[in-house]
Amino acid sequence: MESRNQANILAALIKELGTDIVTPGIDVAPRYFTGYGEAPGSRPLALGRPRSVDEVSRIMRLCHRIGVSVVPQGGMTGLAGGAVPLGGEIVLSMERCSGIEEIDAAASTVTVKAGTVLETVQEAVRAAGFELGYDLGARGSCQIGGNLATNAGGSRAIRFGVVRDQVLGLEAVLADGTIVSSLNKMLKNNTGYDWKHLLIGSEGTLGVITRAVLKLYPERPSASTCLCVAPDYQSVVALWQQVRAQLPDASSFEVMWSDFYRYVSANTPGVRAPLPAQQAFYVLIECATAVHDATTSAARLESYLGAWLEAGLVSDAVLASSLQQAQELWLIREGLAIDELPNLINYDVSLPIGLIGEFAERCEKALISRWPQVVSLFFGHLGDSNVHIGVSIAELPGEGVHAVDVVVYDVVSAMGGSVSAEHGIGTHKKPFLGYSRSPAELALMRTLKAALDPKGILNPGKVL
Ligand SMILES: Cc1cc2nc3c(=O)[nH]c(=O)nc-3n(C[C@H](O)[C@H](O)[C@H](O)COP(=O)(O)OP(=O)(O)OC[C@H]3O[C@@H](n4cnc5c(N)ncnc54)[C@H](O)[C@@H]3O)c2cc1C
Incomplete structure (x- = not known):
């Protein structure tokens, strides 16, 4: 009965929009139902690839009338499962609505x-x-x-x-x-x-x-990038305060914990560790200015680096002397090498900046007490109060990812943080939305959802 119903829906979609826009689920390539770094999700009922806002509107009008769910899809790089179909929906890829x-x-x-x-x-x-x-x-x-x-x-x-x-x-x-x-x-x-x-x-x-x-x-053509070592988390916070006060053209303040830096600099092809490993914290600072004066940004950063070294906030530093060197520093921070770790789980949490050092210690301790062999690597956009954690457990227990999530998010919640700083909730963090939002806030979200999507056809099973 269900498959007959699905065949009718597919026929209605193709009749309305044609086979150039609608592809039956059976013929849909896996990239349309596979999230970045994940196993394939469920095959959708169909793929829609509209070329204009009017075609998007026609697809939505029809799906609304016949009550079929739609999963809007971009580049599939989201790390929360939001664009991955759960089965039986229409995937609405926006790839042809471009320009x-x-x-x-x-x-x-x-x-x-x-x-x-x-x-x-x-x-x-x-x-x-x-x-x-x-x-x-x-x-x-x-x-x-x-x-x-x-x-x-x-x-x-x-x-x-x-x-x-x-x-x-x-x-x-x-x-x-x-x-x-x-x-x-x-x-x-x-x-x-x-x-x-x-x-x-x-x-x-x-x-x-x-x-x-x-x-x-x-455009800010004169950019300068440095990597420095901070001896402890207090120094990281003090350094951040100095950067805010002294470098108005700073656009990045990224921090890597020791294990992350050591792992990535040893495992990223073409990259040599620019500073010795085994230090406590590595801070990447980037400044850039629109003024066409190559000395402005670099000279200012260099003079402040000297002052921070003297004050003991920084114990070692390297200033990139070319675009290539700057790109190498960023390659380490982007940390794509950790994607190779077995059963990698990515976390993307935020906490007040002053608490993040303690959070990392508590989180690592909680993970080790449960899984002694765990690898947990901390890094992130610290100036935005955002820390990422790559957790790898070679022999993931029967309870799977959820058990690891509970350990990490319990610490986040106990310290008043957010379970998603930037990647969103999708399906991965849906069971934990209540860790960061109150019942009244969740009720308001449901009211808004019901007002805008009364039939619940837009990306059901995600976020709420
Ligand atoms: C190597 C790497 C680095 C990353 N770095 C960062 C980072 O620094 N900061 C950060 O925030 N994220 C980062 N991400 C996560 C990801 O890139 C972002 O979430 C990005 O914004 C997702 O865009 P996308 O087009 O791939 O969306 P998708 O993954 O296709 O979709 C994400 C969500 O948006 C919805 N969606 C997509 N398009 C539309 C649309 N047109 N209308 C309505 N809903 C839509 C989907 O339904 C889904 O819920 C990174 C990911 C990777 C793989």
Whole structure:
């Protein structure tokens, strides 16, 4: 009976939209149901690949009428399972809704379709003398729509804020196919509810993002990057305070704990450890300025490094003398080498900055007391109060990932932190949303979901 019903739905979709847009589930390539670094999820009923907002709207209108669930999908680099179908849905890939519509130099904005890959936008705006206010390691695959839907963070948040702070205008398709559009370019616009902020960070559960207007900043060609060693966590925090006070052009303050640095610098092809391993903390600081004066940024950073060394906040440091050296420092921090660890589980949590050192100690202790052979590697965008943890247990116990999640999130919750700093909730963190949100907040989220998607067809089983 069910398969007959599914055949009818498929036939209705193909009749309405044609086989160029709709692919039956049986023919869908695994990349449309496999999350980054994960085993394949469930095969969808069909794949929809619309080319325009009108086609997105037609798909949503039909699915709303016949009651079929839809999973909006970007570049599939999200690390929370949000874009992976759970079985029987229509996957709505935005990959063909791509392209840059306009760079408005006077307004300092770029208007872009949601399926455009982040790196494509970065290159286009750079050619026009601008840069975007955010950057992520997944830039070559992730899409603007995915970045907005997850309210991504990235490595420039201390300077420009997170993705939410970059969005001036938005266009989206609601669950019933209604197109809502406000491609605003003005910094100030207080006309009623600012609905775009509901969709940003909603992980495809409240609407399909189809276009956006993003802020642009003057390109900052003279960048300087250093890596320093801090002897203890107190020094890391004191260093962060100095950076905030003394280096207004700082855009990254990234921290690596000793084990992470040692593992990644030993296992990243083409990279030699620029500073000896076995130190307590490694801090990567990047400053960049729009002023075309190569000495400005580097000289200032060098003189402050000297002062920090004298004050004992830093015990060793290296300043990149070329773009290639800077890229090598970033390669270590991006830490892709840890993806090779067996049964790797990635965590993405945030806590008040002053508590993160203690959090790492408590979390590691809790993991070791349960699994003595565990490898736990700590690193992150510390200036944003965000720490990532790579946890690898070669012989994962019968209870699986959930048991490890409970250990980590119990410590996060006990210390007043958030179970997701930037990757979102998806399916992976859904059982733990209540660790970071109160019952009243969860009830409000359900009210908003019911108002915008009364039939519950948009990405069901995710977030709430
Ligand atoms: C190597 C690497 C480094 C990373 N670094 C960072 C980092 O520094 N900071 C950070 O925040 N994240 C980071 N991530 C996570 C990931 O890149 C981001 O979450 C990214 O924003 C996801 O974009 P995507 O297009 O791949 O979205 P997907 O994975 O396809 O989807 C993510 C969620 O958004 C929804 N969605 C996608 N497109 C739309 C749309 N058009 N409309 C509505 N909903 C939509 C999906 O349903 C899903 O819930 C990293 C990932 C990797 C693999």
